[in-house]
Amino acid sequence: xxxxxxxxxxxxxxxxxxxxxxxxxxxxxxxxxxxxxxxxxxxxxxxxxxxxxxxxxxxxxxxxxxxxxxxxxxxxxxxxxxxxxxxxxxxxxxxxxxxxxxxxxxxxxxxxxxxxxxxxxxxxxxxxxxxxxxxxxxxxxxxxxxxxxxxxxxxxxxxxxxxxxxxxxxxxxxxxxxxxxxxxxxxxxxxxxxxxxxxxxxxxxxxxxxxxxxxxxxxxxxxxxxxxxxxxxxxxxxxxxxxxxxxxxxxxxxxxxxxxxxxxxxxxxxxxxxxxxxxxxxxxxxxxxxxxxxxxxxxxxxxxxxxxxxxxxxxxxxxxxxxxxxxxxxxxxxxxxxxxxxxxxxxxxxxxxxxxxxxxxxxxxxxx
Ligand code: G6P
Numbered sequence: 293x294x295x296x297x298x299x300x301x302x303x304x305x306x307x308x309x310x311x312x313x314x315x316x317x318x319x320x321x322x323x324x325x326x327x328x329x330x331x332x333x334x335x336x337x338x339x340x341x342x343x344x345x346x347x348x349x350x351x352x353x354x355x356x357x358x359x360x361x362x363x364x365x366x367x368x369x370x371x372x373x374x375x376x377x378x379x380x381x382x383x384x385x386x387x388x389x390x391x392x393x394x395x396x397x398x399x400x401x402x403x404x405x406x407x408x409x410x411x412x413x414x415x416x417x418x419x420x421x422x423x424x425x426x427x428x429x430x431x432x433x434x435x436x437x438x439x440x441x442x443x444x445x446x447x448x449x450x451x452x453x454x455x456x457x458x459x460x461x462x463x464x465x466x467x468x469x470x471x472x473x474x475x476x477x478x479x480x481x482x483x484x485x486x487x488x489x490x491x492x493x494x495x496x497x498x499x500x501x502x503x504x505x506x507x508x509x510x511x512x513x514x515x516x517x518x519x520x521x522x523x524x525x526x527x528x529x530x531x532x533x534x535x536x537x538x539x540x541x542x543x544x545x546x547x548x549x550x551x552x553x554x555x556x557x558x559x560x561x562x563x564x565x566x567x568x569x570x571x572x573x574x575x576x577x578x579x580x581x582x583x584x585x586x587x588x589x590x591x592x593x594x595x596x597x598x599x600x601x602x603x604x605x606x607x608x609x610x611x612x613x614x615x616x617x618x619x620x621x622x623x624x625x626x627x628x629x630x631x632x633x634x635x636x637x638x639x640x641x642x643x644x645x646x647x648x649x650x651x652x653x654x655x656x657x658x659x660x
Contacts, residue, residue, distance in 0.1 A: 295445050302647045304448035304540070308633050309499060311453050312492035315626065317442035318457040319488055322464030328482045330468035338421060338437045340369065340469035344390040347374040347418070349381040349409045350397035351657070353451040353535065357423075357458035358397045359528035360625045364462050368476065368484070368622075369469035378405035379660075382412050396422040397462075399446060399454040400656035401429020408660075410434055423461050425454050439465065448648045449655050450539045452633045455532065456495070459626045463488060487620045491627065497617055498630035502638075505631055508595055508612055509638030513541070515566050519557055520547040520632075522570035523580045525625050529570045533632035540640040540650050550576075550583040561592040568635070569594060572616070572624045573601035581607040597631050 300306035321333045332338045346365060348358040355377050362373040374391065376384060382405060394413035398406045401424040410431055413420050421437035425446065432438045441457035467484045470476030476484070512518065518537060522530035531547035538545045548557050550569070561567070567587050571580045577598075585608065587594060594611040596602070599618045614631045640647045 295447060302448065302637075304450055304452060304637055304647050307446055307448050307453045308630065308637065310444065311456050311499070311630065312495045314443045314453050314457055315460050315495055316492045318460045319464065319491065321440055321442055322461060322468070323485045323488065328485045330464055330471060330481060330485060332437070332468065333440055334438075336437050340371065340472040343371060343392040343469070345372050345374065345392065347376070347381070347388065347391045347394045347413070348397070349376045349378045349394070349406065351378050351403050351405055353455045353532060354397040354399060354406070354458065356528045356532040356535070357455055357462065358395075359531070360459055360525065361395070361397070361462035361466070363525055363528070364466035364622070365469060368466040369473055370475050371469055371473070378403065378409040382408040388416055388418065391418060394418045394420045396420070396431060396435065397458050398422060398429075398431050399425040399441075399443075399451055399458075401426045401431035402656050402658050403431075404658050404660050407431055407434070423458055425457070447655075449650055449653050450536055450636070456626050456629050459629070460488065460491060463622055463626070484622065487622055490619065491623055494617060494619055494623060494627045495630060498627050499634075501614055501616070501631060502634055504614060505634040506638040508614070509635055510642055512543070512566060512635065512639045513642030515543060515564065517560070517564075518543055518545040518566045518568060519560065520545060520568045520570070521550040521553060521580070521583065522547075523550040523576035524574065525621060526570040526572065526576065526580070526628065529625055529628050529632065530568075532629060533568055533570065533635070536632055536636035537639060539653060540636055540645060540647050541643050542645060542650075543639065543643075550580045553583050553586065558586060558590070561587055561590040563591045563593065566593045566595060568632075569596050570628055570632070571596060571598045571602055572621070572628065573599050573605070573618065574621050574624065577602060584608050584611070597628060
């Protein structure tokens with residue numbers, strides 16, 4: 293196939309901008325738009341009612357999507373989840389106990405460790421399912437259930453639209469699982485799927501913050517280190533934000549659960565350390581903010597990614613802010629990914645790195 297950059301300077305920017313559209317395509321695979329009911333794509337017979345535990349595994353950005361997936365399955369369907377990076381799962385020889393389904397997340401469907409984990413799960417007699425973007429891939433062929441993301445070809449090495457589409461698929465699946473298990477009523481199902489249809493509009497709102505983010509990126513580009521913090525649904529986003537920044541700008545970045553700040557990283561805080569905080573005004577907000585105040589008290593420079601309610605609370609004096617609209621919790625991982633992508637993208641541009649083909653990285657890692 294041939295894909296060009298259109299009017300964009302890089303594939304990464306183009307792929308960031310495609311998110312509203314591909315999120316809606318992906319949602320359409322998992323939700324029947326006329327009835328608002330969730331479904332498993334292509335009429336596959338994946339039924340969550342008897343699944344006692346799910347083992348999730350993936351690599352890189354897919355692993356962070358899987359981490360959000362665990363929060364979704366536990367919150368919306370009450371299914372406990374195990375989670376491993378695939379390079380560990382394949383060798384860990386973990387007693388699988390009551391695991392009834394192994395779920396893999398992969399953009400390319402060719403990552404060697406993820407494929408080996410899939411084969412290991414099959415050898416242990418587990419049912420397997422894969423959220424994959426490339427439908428002709430090995431992982432898609434070898435899984436019992438194929439759960440497609442419809443992100444289209446992703447060229448930029450740093451994953452953007454594939455990640456948010458993975459989150460969309462996981463959110464819809466978790467709702468489906470909740471319905472199968474009787475923990476989500478039909479009315480609640482409709483309410484949740486209606487919420488998911490808001491994702492493209494909110495993704496557009498996030499993209500419109502590009503200029504604000506570009507200004508913040510100029511400052512970020514002068515730093516050697518950065519810390520990303522989040523709690524609950526935003527914890528995996530902090531990890532993904534740090535990964536994006538290090539992948540393409542080569543600035544050393546670490547993501548942490550906000551509550552872990554006091555167990556180590558706070559020792560690093562001084563005026564030279566930017567701290568990016570992912571904090572929608574959700575049930576974790578007050579706790580995250582109290583962690584952020586500890587950063588502020590030590591002179592750390594704060595970039596707070598929050599929503600209108602979070603900004604209005606005036607909770608952190610002197611923080612730079614990226615302000616999104618208020619939205620239901622299930623959407624925050626999807627929408628908050630976008631400012632993090634744009635921050636990494638514009639920082640990399642300031643640094644003059646090769647955004648679409650960062651050094652030492654490959655789009656698809658087919659060796660161990
Ligand atoms: C590489 C890519 C990452 C990707 C990871 C897993 O490291 O650079 O962007 O997240 O592989 O790839 P997969 O295709 O399995 O999602």
